[in-house]
Amino acid sequence: MSEPRSINEYCRKLAARLPAGTxxxxxxxxxxxxxxxxxxxxxxxxxxxxLADEQEAIRQFGSxxxxxxxxxxxxxxxxxxxxxVRKMLVLLVSASSLFAAALLFFTLLGGHDDASWWTLxxxxxxxxxxxxxxxxxxxxxxxxxxGDMPRLLVFLAALALIAVGSATGVWSAHLGLVTGDWDGxxxxxxxxxxxxxxxxxxxxxxxxxxxxxxxx
Amino acid sequence: MxxxxxxxxxxxxxxxxxxxxxxxxxxxxxxxxxxxxRYFDLPEGTxxxxxxxxxxxxxxxxxxxxxxxxxxxxYQLTRSGxxxxxxxxxxxxxxxxxxxxxxGAVT
Numbered sequence: 373m374s375e376p377r378s379i380n381e382y383c384r385k386l387a388a389r390l391p392a393g394t395x396x397x398x399x400x401x402x403x404x405x406x407x408x409x410x411x412x413x414x415x416x417x418x419x420x421x422x423l424a425d426e427q428e429a430i431r432q433f434g435s436x437x438x439x440x441x442x443x444x445x446x447x448x449x450x451x452x453x454x455x456x457v458r459k460m461l462v463l464l465v466s467a468s469s470l471f472a473a474a475l476l477f478f479t480l481l482g483g484h485d486d487a488s489w490w491t492l493x494x495x496x497x498x499x500x501x502x503x504x505x506x507x508x509x510x511x512x513x514x515x516x517x518x519g520d521m522p523r524l525l526v527f528l529a530a531l532a533l534i535a536v537g538s539a540t541g542v543w544s545a546h547l548g549l550v551t552g553d554w555d556g557x558x559x560x561x562x563x564x565x566x567x568x569x570x571x572x573x574x575x576x577x578x579x580x581x582x583x584x585x586x587x588x
Numbered sequence: 589m590x591x592x593x594x595x596x597x598x599x600x601x602x603x604x605x606x607x608x609x610x611x612x613x614x615x616x617x618x619x620x621x622x623x624x625x626r627y628f629d630l631p632e633g634t635x636x637x638x639x640x641x642x643x644x645x646x647x648x649x650x651x652x653x654x655x656x657x658x659x660x661x662x663y664q665l666t667r668s669g670x671x672x673x674x675x676x677x678x679x680x681x682x683x684x685x686x687x688x689x690x691x692g693a694v695t
Contacts, residue, residue, distance in 0.1 A: 403661050407614045434631030442634060447641040
């Protein structure tokens, strides 16, 4: 690949090599442009920048291949929709935690007309949803969960939540079909749990090896 | 110093340049050069992935800052970044002292 001859061309090529549509990718390109312009100005003997100043600044900075490969290897850029998923997860965790707290309240403090296994199931479901919400919150706000093992734990818990949400949905649909009594709360809760599980699993997904971008 | 050897210590060096206060990427590189008497002369672009990685690890935070009409991304140490550089400095001091003593005994 021929080396860019100007700062504009360098930034255009770098942007093309970074994952498309990422917030951090745009930030990297802006930082690099600032750096190159500053360095070219410091190399410039006169007031105006020449192409030679820009080329020397680029030479000192390193090739597009080197920089793109270094980012891919050290700190892969997250997709742009990650902040949106994070905000969505906050809402989902809040809603499901309220749902779980209400379930626990009415199960443990309400009347005990239900069979004991059903009380136990509802209690376990409420506790699990609250615990998974706690893990998801920790993933959102703590840097301590950036390691591979804690992320894997959150990822597996999220998959379990999807399974629980799906089972709840199937069970409420089954009851609706058999008895004709459609429980809207259970259905909404099931959708909520599946969405929360999917969002958490996506954020905690294991780091996959970056694709090699070294064209040398 | 061989480039690969330097890369192994780049995290510590970058964190160390930020102990005096917040800096943008260009200033981090200038500071590295100046403090080392131009001994550390890596391709300038290699510092940015390190800054981003350290930020992702929670050791640095960053924000846009307007200075003389120019917007620059300024990095600064977080509390865990300060603890990290303290620990890395202690380890490095012990290591370099031991190496110096061994090499000194040989020569």
